[in-house]
Amino acid sequence: MRTPEELIKKIYEEKGKINDVFLTACGGSLVDLYSGYYFVNAESETMHSHWLNARELVTSPSKFLKSGALVILCSHGGNTKEVVEAARFAMEKGASVITMTHNPDSICAQEEFNSIIYSWKDDTNENARPQGIVLRVLNELLKMQEPNYGKYEAILDGLEKADDMVRAAVKKVQNRTWIFAEKYFNEPFLYIMASGASYSQAYGFSICSLQEMQWMDCCYLNSGEYFHGPFECTDEDHLYILLMGTGKARVMDERALVFMEKYGKKYEIIDAKELGIEKIDESVNEYFCPMLFYAMSVAYRTGLQDKRKHPLDMRRYMGVVEY
Amino acid sequence: MRTPEELIKKIYEEKGKINDVFLTACGGSLVDLYSGYYFVNAESETMHSHWLNARELVTSPSKFLKSGALVILCSHGGNTKEVVEAARFAMEKGASVITMTHNPDSICAQEEFNSIIYSWKDDTNENARPQGIVLRVLNELLKMQEPNYGKYEAILDGLEKADDMVRAAVKKVQNRTWIFAEKYFNEPFLYIMASGASYSQAYGFSICSLQEMQWMDCCYLNSGEYFHGPFECTDEDHLYILLMGTGKARVMDERALVFMEKYGKKYEIIDAKELGIEKIDESVNEYFCPMLFYAMSVAYRTGLQDKRKHPLDMRRYMGVVEY
Numbered sequence: 001m002r003t004p005e006e007l008i009k010k011i012y013e014e015k016g017k018i019n020d021v022f023l024t025a026c027g028g029s030l031v032d033l034y035s036g037y038y039f040v041n042a043e044s045e046t047m048h049s050h051w052l053n054a055r056e057l058v059t060s061p062s063k064f065l066k067s068g069a070l071v072i073l074c075s076h077g078g079n080t081k082e083v084v085e086a087a088r089f090a091m092e093k094g095a096s097v098i099t100m101t102h103n104p105d106s107i108c109a110q111e112e113f114n115s116i117i118y119s120w121k122d123d124t125n126e127n128a129r130p131q132g133i134v135l136r137v138l139n140e141l142l143k144m145q146e147p148n149y150g151k152y153e154a155i156l157d158g159l160e161k162a163d164d165m166v167r168a169a170v171k172k173v174q175n176r177t178w179i180f181a182e183k184y185f186n187e188p189f190l191y192i193m194a195s196g197a198s199y200s201q202a203y204g205f206s207i208c209s210l211q212e213m214q215w216m217d218c219c220y221l222n223s224g225e226y227f228h229g230p231f232e233c234t235d236e237d238h239l240y241i242l243l244m245g246t247g248k249a250r251v252m253d254e255r256a257l258v259f260m261e262k263y264g265k266k267y268e269i270i271d272a273k274e275l276g277i278e279k280i281d282e283s284v285n286e287y288f289c290p291m292l293f294y295a296m297s298v299a300y301r302t303g304l305q306d307k308r309k310h311p312l313d314m315r316r317y318m319g320v321v322e323y
Numbered sequence: 324m325r326t327p328e329e330l331i332k333k334i335y336e337e338k339g340k341i342n343d344v345f346l347t348a349c350g351g352s353l354v355d356l357y358s359g360y361y362f363v364n365a366e367s368e369t370m371h372s373h374w375l376n377a378r379e380l381v382t383s384p385s386k387f388l389k390s391g392a393l394v395i396l397c398s399h400g401g402n403t404k405e406v407v408e409a410a411r412f413a414m415e416k417g418a419s420v421i422t423m424t425h426n427p428d429s430i431c432a433q434e435e436f437n438s439i440i441y442s443w444k445d446d447t448n449e450n451a452r453p454q455g456i457v458l459r460v461l462n463e464l465l466k467m468q469e470p471n472y473g474k475y476e477a478i479l480d481g482l483e484k485a486d487d488m489v490r491a492a493v494k495k496v497q498n499r500t501w502i503f504a505e506k507y508f509n510e511p512f513l514y515i516m517a518s519g520a521s522y523s524q525a526y527g528f529s530i531c532s533l534q535e536m537q538w539m540d541c542c543y544l545n546s547g548e549y550f551h552g553p554f555e556c557t558d559e560d561h562l563y564i565l566l567m568g569t570g571k572a573r574v575m576d577e578r579a580l581v582f583m584e585k586y587g588k589k590y591e592i593i594d595a596k597e598l599g600i601e602k603i604d605e606s607v608n609e610y611f612c613p614m615l616f617y618a619m620s621v622a623y624r625t626g627l628q629d630k631r632k633h634p635l636d637m638r639r640y641m642g643v644v645e646y
Contacts, residue, residue, distance in 0.1 A: 026547070026548065026550075026551040027548060027550075027551025027552045028551070028552065030548070030551075038383070041383070041385055042383045042384075042385070043386075044386065045386040045387075048371045048387070053545060053547040053548055055547045055574075055575055056518070056519070056545075056547055056572065056575075059519070059570075059571035059572045059574065059575070060361070060364070060365045060519060060570070060571060060572060061365075062364050062365070063366075063367065063368040064368075064371070082547075188511055188512065189511065189512050189540050195379070196379070196382065196383060206542070207544075207548065207551075207552035207553050208552050211552055211553045211555060211556050212552035212553065212555045213555075215555055215556050216556075217512050217540075217542070217556060217561075218542065219529070219540070219541065219542035219543075220542070221530075222376060222379075224349070224376040224378045224379055224405075225349065225350060225353070225376055225530065227349075227641075227646060228349040228350025228351070228353075228530075228535075229350045229351065229530035229531050229534055229535035230530050230534045230535065231640055231641075231646075232534060232535045232536075232538055232638060232639060232640060232641060233534050233538050233539075233540060234640070238540075247382075247383070248382035248383060249379065249382045249383060251378075251382065252378055252379075252382070255646070258646075259646050263640070315555060316555060317554055317555060317557070317586070318550075318554075318555060323550060323554075323578070323581075323582050
């Protein structure tokens, strides 16, 4: 099997310039693709990026989904119907695809899809998981395609350091996750906020870790949008989790924090700066916050699982009934 | 003052080809811009579109924000700090701007911003409100720039018919909104779902009509994403509002409806097809669903206001305290 770097070099050599990068999947896998989307949007001067649900890619295709487009897909189980259809649809349109899956026996693992089969064990390095793979692919692509691109080494260095950073952070918050669960396990509802590259981690924390795995009601918010409506719900009875990232978007998280401190009472701050993100170069560390926050969502949901006695793997519909 | 059509012709003549359209604002005004974003994304073969919070436009600017970009902004009051900053920032980058506001005395109304001052009365026609203005601008632009663009007349016809369609729908649901409020006024939480061009109406219904104007907790969901996590919360105790649009994205809403009927009990269906959307040509009516759903969110929130005795204009923070 080719490495992600070999794969993108092969595609680039075959197809020439890439104009559009589509990052598409469903649910938790879609969340994993957001940092790549945000990275291309912020750094590239030759490529547009798109981030959307795999079924929306097929129902409402952009006319830029054609030769010159690269479509990166992810399906953990590898047979998600919408993802398989999106991959085939993209290929019919002349786009190049890269498909990531954990399942070597799945449809997505077939070679025609330029598949990357990733490991998903406790000790799998962050740079070998989907978020890391996407950054590796896009970093290579930017280097090949854009002479002005100056962050190649910084991203490589970040990919080198990310795993230790995440593991140390997980240890650091262990006790906090227990305290959080002890205080809030019975909360009827909460809001989760983030901004910039990390916005999708508020989304994933909500729809995967809480709604899916804990059947807990919650809502994700963009910290920048919070002040234009949602903050009217804030009071001492409402619970919030605020993910504070780095980069220029952080000003929005900081503004939300000031407001929380003044008008809220029940809020959990998960701050990347306090959790080691600054070991990675300042020019790129905002793109690594999502990895860190994903690990935090796992830590917090595990705390909740243990206290609430609601197994993370319990499902009433997914994989259980037809739909 | 120039009409929207005159304004975009002037910009197009001065600047030549437009490559990127940025639609940016905050909160409810951002919601109004989504149908334009979705329309360009689905129909244009020469332009990319971007939809994002005005502060994110400044903190994480795309490198395509430059000459050749058109930035459409909206601020109802016209002095929203983030929007004013985004407009100035975009102009510094060499982009063209169009700014919509209701307030003729505001910063956004100044001529340097190519301002469009819109009316906002009960009898203001849909084609003279922000959603309509955006479609008018983009429809002209597509016609000028793309010889293959074939929906110009259909959009004009839709803009002609939209107002009657929306008004008839509002009358039709009046009693339903009372019944909804009577049954659910005390509900602790609800989910609102939509897909395609209408996704942002689930967002706006949530963050503006309920979180901001009723201090009611809720969460917006993409109907296509619902099956990849959020549906595990569904049971007979959870309340859902499902906005069913038209166009190819509708299959996602229909799938959600089938699931609701089987596993839910408390759900309100607001179906554009049943509310007159088919008076507008099938090739474009999906782009008019957001107008209709916005009017529905106003109707439902008014029903809730009257039953809950929570005035829609009551604020505890916005315009009341410093933040």
